[in-house]
Amino acid sequence: MSELSGAINSLIAGHYADPFSLLGMHETENGLEVRALLPDALDVWVLDGATGRKVGQLPRIDDRGFFCATLPRRKRPFHYQLAVTWAHAALVIDDPYRFGPLLDAMDIWLLAEGTHLRPFERLGAHLVTLDGVEGTRFAVWAPNARRVSVVGEFNFWDGRRHPMRLLRENGIWEIFLPAVHAGQLYKYEVVDVHGNVQLKADPYAFEAQMRPETASCVVRLPPKVEPNAQRRQANNFDAPISIYEVHLASWRRHTDNNFWLSYQDLATQLAEYANEMGFTHIELLPINEHPFDGSWGYQPLGLYAPTLRFGTPQDFRCFVDTLHEAGINVLLDWVPGHFPTDAYGLAQFDGTALYEYADPKEGFHQDWNTLIYNYGRHEVRNYLAGNALFWMEHYGIDGLRVDAVASMIYRDYSRAQGEWVPNYYGGKENLEAIAFLRYTNNMLGHARPDAITVAEESTDYPGVTLPPGCNGLGFHYKWNMGWMHDTLNYMQQDPVHRKYHHDKMTFGMLYAYSENFILPLSHDEVVHGKRSLLDRMPGDVWQKFANLRAYYGFMWAFPGKKLLFMGGEFAQGREWNHDTSLDWHLLDEPEGWHRGVQQLVKDLNHCYRDQPPLYQLDFQPEGFEWRVVDDRENSVFAFIRRDRQGNEVLVVSNFTPVPRQGYRIGINQPGCWREILNTDSWHYHGGNLGNGGGLESEAIGSHGRAHSLVLTLPPLATLYLAKEVP
Known part of the structure; x- marks a missing residue:
């Protein structure tokens, strides 16, 4: 009895390593013995x-x-239940300690090796039926803990x-745990390696409470979404990709109380708006x-849980389905680079640096006061890689934009000499x-070939979009941060000074084919004192809007897929504020400046999608040809975009407020050229200077070509001209 008393003391104190060896039914020399720990119970029968x-x-x-007793006349284990009487209730329950191990040998092996394709199917909380008993299976990785208990509404949050x-x-x-059902809240009570008691949320929870509450919720794993050929085609390198980047909490809000819209409302309104505007994809800032x-979601702690700010996980699944039904692909911003230090999360999960690097020189991000995942641990890599597949398989997400890749791949990222640890x-x-x-990326390429990954990588690390087998990182696309910084710097110059910065608009073509690029005008460019895109343009009101329209025209024709942050499509005048709606009221102003930009972006998207030369050969040199590259004095640029069939679109930008009459440009194909877009059109609140809808070429040599066009270049404007096919 003294040995049993010691075991009971250890169990209740949280130091008994194997409660299943003590509790439940066991064969002994005296027969079958049943033991149960039922605090506050008055009477127990088997x-x-x-x-x-x-x-x-x-x-x-x-x-x-x-409670403990040896059962008379019973020699072999059998299916039993416990009839328990408490002060105010009497229940028949199934004993959790009569069930054997839950993970099979293969799962145990793959999870330890870090190569389990779907670790979320084994770890976390799962509604299952075992031996005819309904309940929930729980599993959590905490190798250095002394004890881990499930606590929740179903057991009075009592870790014993x-x-x-x-x-x-x-x-x-x-x-x-039998009888634990969907919708119940839970946490893990961890007695860590130091003997401290912590309450931790489930790293694999499919639903999590919204701040300030921190519990996890038992819900079913959403059913799988099968790959879709049409959505796969929309992600291809030769497809038109125009991405609308959205922060759900501030795209639109209820006008009466400034509160968030629901997933349902957002789905309906976003699908209609994005379709009307001609965007092919929507990219969501992190919704974990x-x-x-x-x-803004960039410090997530529920990687497997869509935020409850706008509704349930089922509501989010319907949100994605609605966008898909509207023909729009959905990308998620994904953050595998760091996580916050909140005590209920991953930090010091079992009393040790489990998910993070132990050394602050490796594991603490000084810029964001966050912790950095320890990519050297098999289980951490599996947790993150499995999460990427989870969003694609169970929510039908068409791609992930991976945040802050440079901070992941460089140990000295944003660190001074002596503040980082070199590699091996x-x-x-x-x-x-x-x-x-x-x-x-390799795993996703095989398991979900219809989806893409996009790197936000701000350095010149080689081969970001090369396959892993070719020593690349394996992304499909990379944000072209260099192009964005160079061209915005150029556009911020007064037009009289732009001739001294001419190369900033042309430099991007020197490396355009080194990666598969997306041209991003993202949320990062309209916060932290950088001002809105409109406000960064020089000049009076007319020039600001004309500059922005000309810049958009240049961007939509330049090689690379497109991304624009919400508000940019109607030239929001102030910086983005995540606490309030976009300034949609600007579209009602009688002057019409903002409506003009919105109409332009709409027409740019539809023109872009209708003209294969503008996208089909984005990543092949034969899809682009400079026609005017060195006219610094006039700040004029002209280039040809071409598709596989040889169809051409001539793009000409004039980045001074001076109209250019009789501007001759050599062309490859003589004939009639139609002006298909002019950012100075009166439709966009411009001056409506142009080329009368089209013009015939002349047999006069220019720019090394036998034929040429003589154009009128509007001030601060971009023109698209397409060669008419006979």
């Missing part, structure tokens, strides 16, 4: 699960709620009641559950992070 008859009573042998089984092979704790609104070879590259990105 029932035959098949007949419901009482088999024997369990007397309390410890005042803290430990349901300590879990430790699988020593891989450090995973597991338990099946996150504790701080001001992080003494270099600055984070070899584990690079291996993680290659593994993830």
Whole structure:
């Protein structure tokens, strides 16, 4: 009895490593013995699960709620239940400790190796039926914990009641709790390596409470979404891709109380608006559950849980479905680079640096006061890679934009000398992070070939969009941060000074085919004092709007896919504020400046989609040809875009407020050229100077070509002219 008393003390104190060896039914020399820990219970009987008859009573042998007895006339284990009487209730329950191990040998192996394709199917909370009993299976990785218990509404948040089984092979704790059903809240009570008690949210929770609450919620894993050929085609390198980047909390709000729209309202309105505007894709700023609104979702703690700010996970699934039905692909901003330090999250999960690097020189991000994932751990890589597949398979997400890739692949990112730890070879590259990105992109390429990954990578790291087999990182696309910075810097110059910065508009073509680029005008360019895109344009009101329209025209024709942050499509005048709606009222102003820009972006998108020369050969040199590259004095640029059939579109930009009459440009194909877009059109609130809808070429040589066009170039404007096909 003294040995049993010691075990009971250890169990209740949280130091008993294997509660399943003590609790439940066990074969002993004296027969079948049943032991149960039921704090506050008054009376406990063992029932035959098949007949419901009482088999024997369990007397309390410890005042803290430990019951134990040897059953008479029973020699072999059988299906049993417990009839428990408390002060105010009597229930028949299934004993969690009568169920055997839940993970099979293959799952245990793959999870330890970090190569489980779908770790979210085994870890976390899953509604299942075992031996005819409905309940929830829980599993969590915490290899250095002394004890882990599931606590929740179903057990009075009491960590004594349901300590879990430790699988020593891989450090995973597991338990099946009968009668725990969908919608119930839970956490893990962790007695960490130091003996401290922590309450942790489930890293694999499919639903999580919204701040300030922090519990996880039992819900079913959403059904899989099958790949779709049409959406796959829309992601292709030779497809027109125009992305509308959206922060759901501030795109639109209820006008009466400035509160968020629901997923349902957002789906209906976004689908209609994006379709009307001609965007092919919507990219959402992170929608993973996150504790701080001001992080815009970039400090997530519920990687597997869509935020409840706008509705349930089922509502988010319907949101994605609605956009798909409207023919719009959905991209998610994905943050595998860092996570916040909130105590209920991943930080020091079992009392050790489990998910993060232990050394602050590796594991603490100084810019964002966040922790950096330890990509050297198999289980951490598996947690992140599995999450990428989860969003694609179970929500039908068509691609992930991976945030802050440079911060992942460089150990010295934003660190001074002496503040970072070199890699094994003494270099600055984070070899584990690079291996993680290659593994993830390679895995997704095989498991979900219809989806894409996009890198926000701000350096010149080579081969970001090369396959892993070619020593690349394996992304499909990369944000062209250099093009964005150069061209915005040019546009911010007074037109009289632009001739001294001419190369900033042409430099991008020197490396245009080194990666598969997306041209991004993202949320980062309209915050933190950078001003709105409109406000960065020089000149009076007319010139500001004309500059912006001309710039958009240049961008939509330049090689590379397109991305525009919300508000940019109607030239919002102030910086983006995540706490309020976009300034939609600007579209009602009688002057019409903002409506003009909105109409232009709409026409740019539809023209772009209708003209294969503008997108089909984005990443092949034969799709682009400079016609005017060195006219610094006039700040004029002209180039040809071409498709596989040889059809051409001539693009001409005049970035001074001076009209250019009789401007001759050599062309490859003589004949009639139609003006298909003019950013100075009166439709866009411009001056309506142009070329009368089209013009015939002349047999006069120019720019090394035998034929030429003589154009009227409007001030601060971009023209598109398409060669008419006979």
